[in-house]
Each structure stands twice: as structure tokens, then as C-alpha cells.
Amino acid sequence: MKGWTSPGFFEQQVRHIQERYNPYSLVGLMKYHSEHGRMPSHAVVITVDDGYRDFYEHAFPILQRHGVPATLFATTGFIERRLWLWPDKVTWMLEQLPHIGQEFTLGSITIKAGDINDARRRDIWEKWIDHCLSLPDKDKHEFILSLASKLSLEFPSEIPKAFEPLSWDELKEMQDAGIEVGGHTVTHPSLGRVTKNEARDEIFGCRDVLNQNLGQQERTFCYPNGQPSDFQDFLPDMVREAGFLGAVTAFPDALGINNRYLMRRHVSGDDMFQFYKAVSGVELLGHRARREYRLQPDASAA
Ligand SMILES: [Zn+2]
Incomplete structure (x- = not known):
């Protein structure tokens, strides 16, 4: 979604990082920090969330070719194929619909009857996704089920190919390769x-399943969705207690990576200008110059 990158751009970006920076996996960076008491110079960490299969098909060969490590954050229920990720359910529903027969309202969003073209599909997708993001987890899943029932759709029992997760074998192979x-x-x-x-x-459940399937390892953690509203004060301590060596958000601000359990991340996608701003640290300098804190500095103090 937000940070989607096509293979061509990704390869250019990986090559640029390999030539000019010091690439690490996040756990590698954390270990360096504990050993040396400081961060390595010009360090860059590439991270990818969720555990979709396209990482193995497209990103992994590129990373291998350039000898660049990375961190992949896996949602274990998804890897075990016990669930599909909810935004994909929204995408899937809209893909099934060439037409909406009758106007309907759900969760204060009204969808008018009529044909669905790409622009309209995008517009409805954003409205539903935004609405879902505003709901507690249980209500969100209920909203998605009500949508499906309004639209007379039934989710397939197997995750459709386009939204498939990585297998444990693929994850193990990649873990062995850095x-x-x-x-x-x-x-x-x-x-x-x-x-x-x-x-x-x-x-703790996610940590245990990873260690059972991939062997006991030191790892880091990524907060789902990762925006300021996706946190509570007790979380960093709990993540540390579970043995993770660090954790990342999904937004950048002036704090950068000062707090190891709330390290900020910068988005990268097909926009090379955004990529250069993110990787060079110019974006971080901008946040610092403007003193932008999206989570209170107090709540984020290490
Ligand atoms: Zn995620």
C-alpha cells in the first residue's frame, strides 16, 4: 500500500544503498549497538512488513544479488494461513464487483448504485479502509463481514494467490541467507x-511461533499499522520483556531512532525523490528543524 515499490525501482534503491551506505538488518544494527555502544556510521536498514509471498519472488533475489541484508516483519497467523490480512479482504470484495445494484449505507458511508470503474473502486476502497482503521479490532472484522453480506459475497476459504503469505520454508531459506x-x-x-x-x-505468541518454526533467534518487532494511535504506553516494555531487541513505528518524526523500542521509519516507494530524502537523512533533519513529535517525547523517552 503506502510503501509499495516495483522491482525495477527497488533494485535501483538497493544498489544505491549498497554503494553509498552501510546496510544492516535491524537485529544486526541492534547487536552492533550493544557491542560498540554506538550506531555504525551511515547505517541503513531496509524493512518490509507482513510476510507476503512477493517478497520471496521479487525482493529477495535483488537483495541477494547485491549482498544487502534486510528485515521482514511476519504476522504469524497470516504465515500459518489462519487469516488473511483485512485490507486484502476489502480489496478482494471490490475486485468482485463490476456494479453496485442498490445504494446502501454502512458505518456512515453511503455507496451509491452504479458501475464501478478503477477511480471509483479506489475511492470506495479508501473510505472503507479509513473507516476500518478508526474501529477497534472486533468491530472492524464485523464491519468487513457486514460489507460482504450486503454485497452477497462469501470469502474463499483459501487465501487468494494475489494475497498469499510466505511459507515457513521460504522464511527459513531467507533467514539463513541473512x-x-x-x-x-x-x-x-x-x-x-x-x-x-x-x-x-x-x-509473546508471535515470538513463540517464530522461534518454533525458524529456530531460536534474536529478533526485532514492528507495531501493526504503526501510527501514533496504534500505541499504548506499556507496549515498549512488553516488547522488551518478550526478548525483542528493538521495535519500529510506521511514521517518522524528530525523534528518529532515539528510543530503541519506538524507532521511527521513513516510507519508500516508487518515488525516487522521497527515497533519497529518506535514506540521506534529509527528511529526519526536516522533522528536527520543525520539532515535529508525533508521539510525545515523554512517552517515547528511552
Ligand atoms: Zn503490517
Whole structure:
């Protein structure tokens, strides 16, 4: 979605990082920091979330070719094919619909009757996704089921090919080749809207499944969705207690990587200008110059 990159651009970016920077996996960077008491110079970490199969098909060969490590954050319930990621369900529903027969309203969003072209599909997709993001996990899944029932659609029991996860064998092969497989919870809920017990099940449960299937390893963690509203104050300590060596958000601000359990990330996609801004640190300097803190500095103090 947000950081989608096509293979051609990704290869250019990986080559640029390999030529001018010091690429690490996130766990590799954390280990360097503990050994040396400081970060290596010009370090860059490439991270990819969720665990889709296209990472193995497209990104992994490129990373291998250039000898660049990376971190892949895997949602373990998705890898085990017990669930598909909910935005994909929204995408799938819209793909099934050439036409909406009758106007309907659900969750304060009204969809008018008529044909669905690409622009309209995009527009409806964004409205539904935004609405889902505003809901607690359970309500979100109920909303998606109500949508499917309104549209007389039934989700296939197998995850469709376009949205398939990596297999454990593929993950193991990549881990052996220097790709860190980090944690990204079991079911990918917003951790900003769960109880402490639920958060614990998601964080510790994901760690256990990764270690059972890929062997005991040091790993890092990524908060699902990763926006300021997806946090609660107790989370960094819980992630540390689960043994993860660090954790990342999905937004950048002036704090950069000051807090090891709330390290900010910069988006990269097919926009090479954005890529250069992110990788060179110019974007971070901008946030610092404007003193932008999207999570309170107090809440983020290491
Ligand atoms: Zn994710």
C-alpha cells in the first residue's frame, strides 16, 4: 500500500544503498549497538512488513544479488494461513464487483448504485479502509463481514494467490541467507485498542511461533499499522520483556531512532525523490528543524 515499490525501482534503491551506505538488518544494527555502544556510521536498514509471498519472488533475489541484508516483519497467523490480512479482504470484495445494484449505507458511508470503474473502486476502497482503521479490532472484522453480506459475497476459504503469505520454508531459506524475520504480532490488530492481556498474547505468541518454526533467534518487532494511535504506553516494555531487541513505528518524526523500542521509519516507494530524502537523512533533519513529535517525547523517552 503506502510503501509499495516495483522491482525495477527497488533494485535501483538497493544498489544505491549498497554503494553509498552501510546496510544492516535491524537485529544486526541492534547487536552492533550493544557491542560498540554506538550506531555504525551511515547505517541503513531496509524493512518490509507482513510476510507476503512477493517478497520471496521479487525482493529477495535483488537483495541477494547485491549482498544487502534486510528485515521482514511476519504476522504469524497470516504465515500459518489462519487469516488473511483485512485490507486484502476489502480489496478482494471490490475486485468482485463490476456494479453496485442498490445504494446502501454502512458505518456512515453511503455507496451509491452504479458501475464501478478503477477511480471509483479506489475511492470506495479508501473510505472503507479509513473507516476500518478508526474501529477497534472486533468491530472492524464485523464491519468487513457486514460489507460482504450486503454485497452477497462469501470469502474463499483459501487465501487468494494475489494475497498469499510466505511459507515457513521460504522464511527459513531467507533467514539463513541473512534476512532477519522479525515479529509483527499473531493477528495484526492495532495494539492501541487491545487489553494488556491481548497485547501480551499477540507479542509473546508471535515470538513463540517464530522461534518454533525458524529456530531460536534474536529478533526485532514492528507495531501493526504503526501510527501514533496504534500505541499504548506499556507496549515498549512488553516488547522488551518478550526478548525483542528493538521495535519500529510506521511514521517518522524528530525523534528518529532515539528510543530503541519506538524507532521511527521513513516510507519508500516508487518515488525516487522521497527515497533519497529518506535514506540521506534529509527528511529526519526536516522533522528536527520543525520539532515535529508525533508521539510525545515523554512517552517515547528511552
Ligand atoms: Zn503490517
